[in-house]
Amino acid sequence: MTQLARKKIAKLERLAELAAVHANEGGESLWREAFRRLRHNPAAIVGAVILGIFVLVGFVGPFLVPFSPTQTGLGFVSEAQNIIPGPSAQHWFGLDHQARDEFSRMVVGARQTLLVGVVATAFGLFFGCLIGGLAGAAYGLGGKRGRSLDNVLMRFIDMLLAMPGLLLAVSIVALLGPSLTTVMIAVGFVSIPTFARLLRGSMIAQANAEYVVAATSLGVGRRKIALSHILPNSVAPVLVQATLTLATAIIEAAGLSFLGLGNPDPATAEWGAMLTDALARFEFAPRLAFYPAVGIIITALGFTLLGEAMREALDPKLRK
Amino acid sequence: MALLNVEDLTVVFGGKDRADVRAVDGVSFEVRAGEVIGLVGESGCGKSVTSLALMGLLPPKGNKVTGKAIFDDGVNLLSTDQRTLRDMRGREIAMIFQDPLSSLNPVVPIGVQVTEVLARHRGMTGERARKEAEALLDRVGIPDPRRRLKEYPHQLSGGMRQRALIAMAVACRPRLLIADEPTTALDVTIQAQILELLKELVHQDGTAMIMITHDLGVVAGLCDWINVLYAGRVVETASRHSLFAQPTHPYTHGLLASIPRLDSVRGDRLNPIPGSVRDLLPWVEGCAFAPRCERVLESCVEGPPALVGGAHAYRCVNPFGADS
Structure with a gap:
């Protein structure tokens, strides 16, 4: 075994040990208390139920759908005669313009939407927190040099903020070529500035807290103070924002698909693209626009409800 | 020989667009090993600024510190670099703050906060650090330390929180302890207990202590030497006996x-x-x-x-x- 590997293992063991020492029992932490308040908030429960159903559909739905979402010719469709069959016992949501089962496409589309929302938000969260955390720690603890680093990072963020979100996303897709991955990157990229500024501000506010001075007075190192003291006290607003961003990410991803910048394969079931297809047939089959629109609205609502409830639960001013 | 020799310590707060404020104005005093000295004065007389300046904890901007504070005939605490100070803080000099609740990290269990100091200065980790932390909490009179280590600051009573902070401050047996109004935020009954505890710890370890307070009752029972501060200057300095007698x-x-x-x-x-x-x-x-x-x-x-x-x-x- 190499020296490095041995060191790594020793470190992991130490971490596991620490976690074991501190994880069990414990008392009621800030998070547990927030969770308890969350459980008593009806909005949070409604949001959680919506999201629960959404996630369930996204995960297991595609295995249970009655028809393949890409199978065409399930019935008689004539766009020239304005005939697209509506809901029936066999096809619950009716057929679409290529005679595919609309219900199956909605269910499979849920997975796509969930994937885009989560991956895009995770992308933005990761890079936003990286930049914001670095800037916040540098500004709060790094002295003069830290402040210059913070300045450089934040001016970069300002540049991103100067561009309208959707326009920025469209430019990124144009640059990288339309695909599902590109949509996720573009939507995530747009949310980077929000996360970065939020975490930075939150960390700077904590940097002058008394417990930070107290830890400093005991000789605790700056990296340790940033990671184990300031960061845990600063993440609450970022988590709330992440939940809310999931909602906007879904809407933005649908928007990009709607503009024809999503997955270029017309066969894939994707709510935003379905909306685009529906637009051309809106006059005689408005229900085709109704399903994906309602899907997008309800999931976005679920995330927003939960996010707002989380904000309330974690807000120290609203705590009893 | 003095453990800490403060000479002509001056802290001026000022900025481009405000008038300079001389918060501490030429304060000199010395602390001998094992001695307890008091800095007494009302709010705004510069006693807390003095302690923060000695620890190098004043914000990096907007103030100017001059003078000398020679620790152990070697390092000048006021001019040495932050790296050296970080090594000294907690190991050579430690500080106890006024408000125990805000001085503890609310989202981190007590145990982590205590073991952190042990890891930093004494290289202790894992089970060994936990055992030592338990012994420390026990030493400062926290009952059932094993359970308390896992608890969060808000689950402890005010007195217990201050005890935990004291445990962290004495974890590495520093030679100088600066106590900045350690009892102000506590009930009167708890105040006496905390002072008694400090007295005992300082006596056992031979630690010198600077007790900062506005309460003459506190210094009367604790300090060997007392400096009275007013508007940033020492206005009277005497042994405890002499000061209270005359x-x-x-x-x-x-x-x-x-x-x-x-x-x-x-x-x-x-x-x-x-x-x-x-x-x-x-x-x-x-x-x-x-x-x-x-x-x-x-x-x-x-x-x-x-x-x-x-x-x-x-x-x-x-x-x-x-x-x-």
């Missing part, structure tokens, strides 16, 4: 007279010092205490009074005892 500066006298006494007649009014610290005169123009002083003379405002009087020194031209 308060010489009118400010010290006023502080002592303002303490309510059990044996005073019911209905007697309290004797506060009139005015507030805001009514001060800049020292360069004369005695800063002159506007509030009952023994004020014309010569008081003719220039800054010097610190006179040998071992029991005072900064006053018309001290108590001068006319009798």
